[in-house]
Every structure is written in C-alpha cells, then in structure tokens.
C-alpha cells in the first residue's frame with residue numbers, strides 16, 4: 519500500500535523544537551503585531567500572517583504535538599484492523615488467542631515461526647502507512663503511526679541507533695537477565711512508586727547521567743521525541759488532554775520535577791540501547807492502565823525477519839521497521855518483540871506515563887483517585903471513554919485542540 523506522506527508531514531511540523539528542559543507550556547513568544555501598526559494592504563496581509571503564525575506558535579507551546587487541521591481531515595480515511603478484543607473488559611474478552619499462551623508471562627524469547635505456528639496473525643506493516651487497531655467497540659487501542667515525512671529520516675534513525683549503541687558500551691550491562699530482557703537500558707524523567715514519598719526525577723550516577731544527557735540533547739532524539747508525542751496527540755487526543763492537564767498540575771505542585779523534552783508531554787522515557795533488544799512478554803503494570811506509550815524502533819535489522827511487535831492478547835505479530843513509531847497501551851496489552859538475527863542491531867526509545875503520577879495528582883484531585891481500581895463503574899467507564907473511536911477521532915481532535923477557527 520502506498521504510504522500517505524502528507525499525513526505524517528502534517529504531524530512532523532511539531533518536531534522542530536530543540537530545547538530540553540522544564541520550560542514548555544509557559545513561555546509565550548514575541549507579542550503579535552498590533553492593528554495600529556498596519557499601514558497598507560500588503561502590510562495588513564503581513565500583519566495578519568504574523569498574527570496567525572504567532573497564534574500557532576503559542577498553541578504549539580501550550581499543546582506540544584497538536585495536529586494541523588489537514589491531518590485531522592485525513593484521519594477518517596486511515597486503514598484500520600478490527601481485533602477480537604474489548605479493552606473495557608480485558609479479563610473476559612481476551613479473544614481466541616488467550617489459550618495459546620500461558621496466562622503468566624513466559625519469560626523467554628519468541629521467534630516469528632513459533633508465533634505463526636501457534637496461530638498468531640502477522641501484520642505486514644511498511645513502517646510508514648498509519649494504521650489503526652480498533653477493538654470490538656471501535657476504540658483505537660494501538661496505532662501503527664509510521665514516521666515523519668521527509669528525506670532525512672533514515673539518517674535520523676540511523677544516528678539514534680548509533681547513539682544508543684555507543685551508550686550501551688559505556689554503561690554497565692545488567693548482571694542477570696532482567697524482567698524485560700537481557701539488554702542495557704537507561705530510564706530517565708519523572709518517577710513515583712517503590713517506596714518513594716513523593717515523585718522525583720530518576721537519579722543516575724555521573725557516567726550514566728552524562729550519557730543520557732548527551733543523547734537527549736541531540737537534534738535527532740528530540741525530533742523522534744516530538745514525533746512520538748505528536749502521534750499521541752493526534753490519535754489519542756482525549757488521553758493526551760487528560761494527561762497533559764494532570765501533568766501540568768503535577769509539575770506545578772512539585773517544581774523540582776524536570777520535563778525531559780520541551781516538545782513532548784511524556785514525563786518519562788527509556789533508551790533501550792541493545793545492541794540487540796529482545797523485549798520479553800509483559801504487561802507494564804507500573805504504567806497507566808488506560809493510555810499509550812510510544813515506541814520508536816531503530817537499528818540495522820530486516821523487519822521482515824525479526825523485530826516484530828507481539829501483541830499476545832490480540833494474537834498479532836506486527837512488522838516494526840526501523841525508524842517507525844507504534845503506540846501501544848502497555849499497561850493493558852501483553853506485549854514483547856520478536857528477536858532479530860544475531861548479526862543485527864535492534865534498539866528502541868520509549869516514552870510513557872508511570873501510573874503512580876496520576877495518583878499523586880489524584881490525591882489533590884479526588885475525582886481521579888479510583889480511576890482504574892474497578893470500584894467505581896462510572897469512573898472506569900469514563901476512563902474507557904478516553905480512547906477515541908475512529909468515527910469520533912476528528913471531532914475529538916477538534917474539541918481538544920480547537921482546530922476549527924482562526925488557528
């Protein structure tokens with residue numbers, strides 16, 4: 519299927535910020551040109567153009583990743599795959615494939631042949647064509663988002679792969695196989711849980727901290743971070759708004775917390791350095807149960823042979839080419855990836871929301887407290903309603919980002 523580059527071009531405009539730090543959302547740009555300065559017809563045109571640009575820039579600062587109207591219009595025509603799963607009742611609607619694997623995580627690698635043999639369906643994705651996976655009630659529960667339009671993206675993801683590869687050789691490898699798999703990873707950003715009394719910035723030793731900072735500050739990683747965030751904003755606008763507003767409260771309440779990228783609302787991220795990342799099957803129960811994490815894959819590997827994303831609950835194994843981004847609900851769907859070949863490299867960069875952070879906000883905003891605990895049906899249904907349906911996506915984008923009007 520031919521890729522629609524114009525769609526991701528409409529998203530890619532959000533990736534240009536190069537700043538890292540805690541400043542986004544608050545700094546307004548230069549003031550607009552006032553009507554009194556308009557002297558002539560062409561001067562008025564220029565002033566109007568400048569004013570529109572200013573409004574767009576302010577909006578982008580306040581809502582990093584906001585889509586353009588042109589993107590919104592094209593979303594209705596995106597290809598989709600309906601899966602036999604209902605995200606609102608995961609325990610009772612796991613579909614036909616739940617019996618194919620043990621309920622507990624296997625803790626081992628899976629090959630493509632083995633999964634196909636067990637009945638998994640392979641999705642042959644080109645890494646470019648945005649494709650939506652929807653549940654039985656048409657909720658968008660996974661997004662094969664693609665990559666930004668532009669000729670230089672191969673250079674960008676190759677550079678990120680090289681950066682992660684070098685980082686992996688500088689920091690210590692895990693002594694034993696960790697739960698996620700046997701590879702080096704570096705997490706950074708905001709965390710809360712495991713006995714912490716208050717949310718904090720993940721701490722690192724001098725070496726690891728310097729390595730992370732060096733990678734974060736590259737234009738390539740910042741562009742990827744921005745694109746991943748813009749995918750989240752575009753395909754899950756209600757979830758984006760929910761998290762953005764709550765995280766804004768969190769950062770205001772705890773001023774010592776640092777934002778990791780100015781062009782992304784995700785508070786936490788991980789560089790999976792590899793050199794050959796094989797993520798074992800898991801449900802990330804420390805992530806927000808209802809929501810997405812963004813996964814960017816890179817490396818030198820053949821995506822037909824390996825590196826696929828496995829969604830165990832959906833019985834799907836999805837080709838995941840280097841340089842592309844997928845959004846998955848990691849706290850809901852059991853996931854992992856197929857191993858790549860021994861002579862290949864395979865890495866990833868993920869951005870996500872630790873679930874505990876919303877509980878902290880919830881402590882000052884009680885309406886959120888029992889969101890996911892199953893004790894309050896109304897709140898649970900509200901949480902489920904934050905997933906957009908394809909039929910409502912354009913409307914949701916317009917509601918969250920005020921796409922109609924002068925911006």
Ligand SMILES: [Fe+2]
Nearest residue numbers: 800802848853
């Ligand atoms: Fe995960």
